[in-house]
Amino acid sequence: MQRQLVERAQAGDHEAFSVLVRGSYPRLYAVARLILRDLDRAQDAVQEALVLAWRDIRALRDADAWDAWLNRLTVRACYRWVRKVRRRDLVELHVAPDEDADTSTDFSNAVVDRDQMGRALARLPVDQRAVLVLHFYLGLPLTELAEILDIPVGTAKSRLNRGLAAMRSAMGADRPTALQERSA
Amino acid sequence: MSTTQSFERQLASWMADEAATGVPAGAIDEALSVTGRLRPRPRWLALLRETPMQTKSHVLVGSPTRRIAIALIALLAALAAVAVGAYLLNQIAAADDWTAFRGGPARNGVARTGPVGQGVIHATFKAGANFSNGIAIVGSTAYASSADGVLHAVDTGTGNELWSFRPPTSAIGSDVSVANGLAYVSDGGAIVYAVDATTGRERWRSQPSRPASSIAVGSGMVYFGTSDSAIVALDATTGAQRWRTAIATATSPIHNVAFADGRVYGAFDNGQLVALDATSGASDWRADLGTGVFGTAVVADGIVYIGAGSEESTGHLRAFDAATGSLLWDVPEGYGAPAVVGGVAYATIQPLGDVAAFEARTGRQLWHVKLATSTRAPAVAGGVVYIPADSAQGVYALRATDGWQLWQVPVDGHDSCCIAVAHGFVFVATDLGNLYVIGGDGKAVSPAPVADVTAAPTLEASPAAIASAGPPLVAIRWTAKATVDGWTPNTIALAPDGRLWVADPYNHEFTIFDADGKYLEAWGTFGTGDGQFNLRRANGDGYGTVAFAQDGSFYVLDVGNERVQAFDKNRKFVRTWGTFGPDAGQFVDPVGIVVAPDGSICVLDDGRGVIERFDKTGTVLATFDAFPNASKGVNTANALAIDSKGNFYVSDIDPEQVDRFDPTGKLTMTFGAGKFNEQPGAMAITPDGRMFVDQGSNRGASPGVLVFDADGTYVTGFGGNGQGELDLPWPTGLLMLDGDLIVADVTNPGGPGDAKLVRFQLLPPLAP
Structure with a gap:
């Protein structure tokens, strides 16, 4: 149809x-x-x-x-x-988990603060946000989302992992622990 | 169950819940209404437009040969554009064209894009006779006349000749200028020709006087000097003479004329430099250089440059105010016509191989190298200075910031005239009759000191100083940083106790410095409760401003929570007001807050399109339209400022300009239109009304802080886009303090230097 x-x-x-x-x-x-x-x-x-x-x-x-x-x-x-709106995205950050940070926060038993989740997602670079959304919201496998984004599968996987790690870090401390770069 | 799985599941669940909110009413109908007014493109065009999407086995969308096809279509389109342009008068040449000798009528040797990467010969055209006149590049066509008197039009992509024009009278003896779809040349006799730039067919000829210089085209006229020491203007469309001005004091041949900003400039061998009104031919000013002239007058940013002297080893490069003719500076060395961009003039001593960069305003030498070759006048594009090497037979590419060599490409003969730079290529014509098209290989290039110098490069000012194009406009009093992870300074406010409060939207707090730049503390916590802040909108935008009252109480614009919070001088929460909404007292997209001289609190909300005035309790006192001549709506303004008289300043995004309002909300001035290369942002106003406005990082080589007089006239700018101490790659906050300017800058995201707060002393002419 x-x-x-x-x-x-x-x-x-x-x-x-x-x-x-x-x-x-x-x-x-x-x-x-x-x-x-x-x-x-x-x-x-x-x-x-x-x-x-x-x-x-x-x-x-x-x-x-x-x-x-x-x-x-x-x-x-x-x-x-x-x-x-790049001007306003001035403080959008690429974040990565601090090697020394405690990333073992047990999310399995916690009721994750929904606002906190939103903030953590908002802090990601848009390309990481896109990968997370396509993967976790639409449920697309990495190969398919890589085709959609026109990026190698390895890059998609990397963005997924980095995005998740950064979110976990942000969720754990409600702020990123290591600043890598800002994006315009 | 691992924690990772759990988190991922929670994320997926959260996303599902977030997305469960319905579609806005009418959104689908609106989209269908828009598409219903359109028609799908033809398949061939759609295939080319859409980036291919493919699996390993087949192409789902678009064409796999898209790039090749687009390149071909672009070529055809460029040719078509030239054809259309031939019939449209008064068209402005594309910014990346090189329309005449030294780039255009102003002769300032500036192009937008040169080769990327290592220079490589892309194509070659052989004319059959040597080239000794200037080249013009318009679109994908190169125009050049060879010594056998023929004007050639050459496809720059292939090196193939498109057409040639041989005057029926005598051979062409001038550079070519291309404008309005016509190529203008003069022959060795007394005739000026206008030739169809697409076909090479003669459109008109004129014989008003004996031309003796190349032609400058502007304001619908063609200008040239004559062998009997006059300057003549013809109608660019018909060839009819508009005016002819004999220069009584000039008794010698004229060099190439220049045209810019309504004036025609000509220099004569006996040292006369004249400026004529381009419309009437009336004399505006004249300068006597005392000695012979090294060629062409160059005009850039209100300054006329001319090299003069009895010989190059004892010559002078001088700069004059283009409007008045007053001498600005005099470098007592034999530098000729410079290429000028970003406040820096790059020039060569042609027989000696010296290359130097000078501050355009002061003539201060910034760097100098010496090539083992005679040279021609340079061109500059994209941070690279291109030097035609005459005796060494080639082209040098030097880094504009320090003169280090990027690459050198040899050619087969002497460059007896000049080079052109356009559309990513450098064009060199040699005395053996070859026209070389030099492109770039796209790979990274490692700069190195010039390989064949006879003296080591001398860096006489930092690259930062060069890039900033402003020193000595400012001097640094101090530079400060906050020891806060991810510190991202934004707006700056001055507390009555002299401390500086710098918003840090990343951490949702304010970092506090003393007036000497010593970092003291960070204050503020993230949240939605009383006394907590969200200095970022939900999508990550960073904002948040604090404004102080005279008694030390202060008001925080809590942008993410769409409210104002009031605190007493001891930082104790007093009250809050405002909720999300479109009505009076509500906020949609608040971006700036100030305390007016009468103590009222004023908030700019671009979402509502207003500035709203509140009393200390949050009661609305007045509301006025803050966007009477600019787009309003979310993301249409960046900041609000106020001066000591209570006038408001709004930095608009569409268009990029600043509006000033009196305290009642009446628009009193709009300024800066056309001056910004990026969105205007923070503003600071001096007591006498001078205005400093910053712009963002995506501005190219233009300065980070622009300065305007009280009447809105652009004065100057400073703060380069590099990594030096004077550079301001991304200024985000400005504040006037005791005659100094304090700037917040995020500098080099993630790299050396990182964010900084700088206090600048303003030097003359900016000093209060």
Whole structure:
């Protein structure tokens, strides 16, 4: 069914595209929200992704890749929004766990502070945030998210591990313990 | 169950809960409404536009040959653009074009992009006769005239000739200037030609006088000097003469004229330098250099440079105020036409191989190297100085900050004229008739002292000083840091006890220094309770400002919690006001807070688009539109400042400018438009109204702090984008203190130097 809708949309059928969008929008919006941590920007990013999807829908060679492609367009739109507000992302940090820090916090028994989780995610660089969201929210395996992000699997794995480590560190102390770099 | 698994599961669960919030009402319909007004692109175009997405087995999206196809299309598009441009007059040349001798009508030798990496010969065109005139590069076409009198248009990608033009009268004897889709040249007789830049067909010819200099094009006219010591202006479209001004004091041949900012400048062999009004030809000023001239006048940032002397070994490089003709400085050495960018002039003593960098404002020498070759005038692009090596037959690339050699590429003959730099290439034409296109291999290059110097490089000022292009505008009184992990200084406030409070949004606290720069303590804790702060918005933006009242009480703009918190002078929490919302007394995206001279507290909220005035209890006293001529909304302003008279200053993002309002909210001035290369940020205002405004790191070589007079006139800037002590790669906070300027800067994220707080003494002409 989706394949047929994509093919009809590629033929210029906006109604078919509308059906596809209505089915995909909640997922894309959630991804953008988690990456950008901002409702308005998330909506803008998704709209930007959908405009690109409609304009370039004929670039889709395999209609079955529709969902993956939309995910890619959305993540890229999020990247662009982060760049647009680079001035304000002044203190966005690349953090890594301090070698000496206690990372053995037992999260299994703790009720993790949800705000704390949000803050820890927000402190990650956007490329790490994207990997975590695609992996833990969408449940995509590393190979697939690497295709979406157009990065090697090893890089995806590295970002995943670094992102998790940084979050754990931040959750443990509610602040990163080692500063590696800031990103614009 | 490992803790890792547990955390990951909790993360996934948290994300699922976070994402469970519904889609905003109308969002889908809005998106569909937008797309419904558009049409999908043709498949071939869509395939090329979209970056390929592929599995190991097949391509899912886009075209795997996209890059090649895009390159071809870009080439065709460039040619098409030139064709279209031929029919559109008064078009402005692309910023990366090199439209005339020395780059353009101002002759300042500056290009945007040179080769990246080690220089390598990319293409070669053989003309059949030697080149001795200047080259122009527009898009992917190079224009050059050879000694057999033919103007060639060459495809820079292939080295193939696109067309040639041979005047029916006599051979071309001038440099070529390209503008408005036309290539302008003059022959050896008395005729100026305008040739279609795309086809090479003659569009008009004019015979007003005997041209004797290359042509400068600007303001719809072409300007050139004549052999009978006059300067002539023709209509660029028709060739009709607009004016002709004979220079009575000049009794010798003229050198190439320059045009900039409404004036035409010409220098004559007998030492006369004249500035004429470009519209009327009336004389604006004249200077007598006393001796012969080394070629072309150069104009950059309101300064005219000219080399003069009886011979190069005893010559002078002088700088004049372009508007008044007053002499600014005089270097008693035989340097010729410089390349000028970022407040630094790079020049060569052509027969002797000397290369030096000078401060544009003062003439102070910053560095000097000596090449074992005669040279031609340099060009500069992207932090690299390109030196045509005449006798050594090649091109040197030197690092602009210290003169160290990056690479050297040999060519087959002498460069008897000059080089051009454009679109990532250096172009060299030799006396053997070859036009070389030198590109870069894209690899990292290790700078080294110039290999064949006859004297070691002399670094006479730090690279930082060069990059800052400002010394001696400022001098450092002290530099301070806070011993806080991840310290990220932001806005600065002055407490009545003389201490400096610097917001650290990363740690959600304020770091406190004494007036001598001694770090004292950090104060503040993260949270949502009374007396706790969140100096970052949920997406990680770092903000948060404190403003002091005269009695020592203070107000913290708690941006992440969308509220103001009031404290007494003992830092005891007093009250809070504000919640998230669009109404009076609420905040959507508060970005700045100040205490006005009357004690009221004023907050800039770009989300609501207002500045709102509160009394000490948080009662709204007044609200006014803070964006009457700029975009309003979340992320449309960076900061709020106030001067001693209660005037407000808002640094806008779209457009990048600063608005000033009187205390009632009336817009009184907008300034800085076009001066910022990045978003304007923090501001500081002196008692006499002079304004300092910083801009972010993504600004290229432009200064980190811009200075404007009280009437909004741009004065100067300082703070380079390097790692030196005077550099300010990412200034984030400004404060005036007893005539000094204090700057917070995050310097080199993660690297040496890291963040810093610097107190600058302002030197003349910035000194109060």
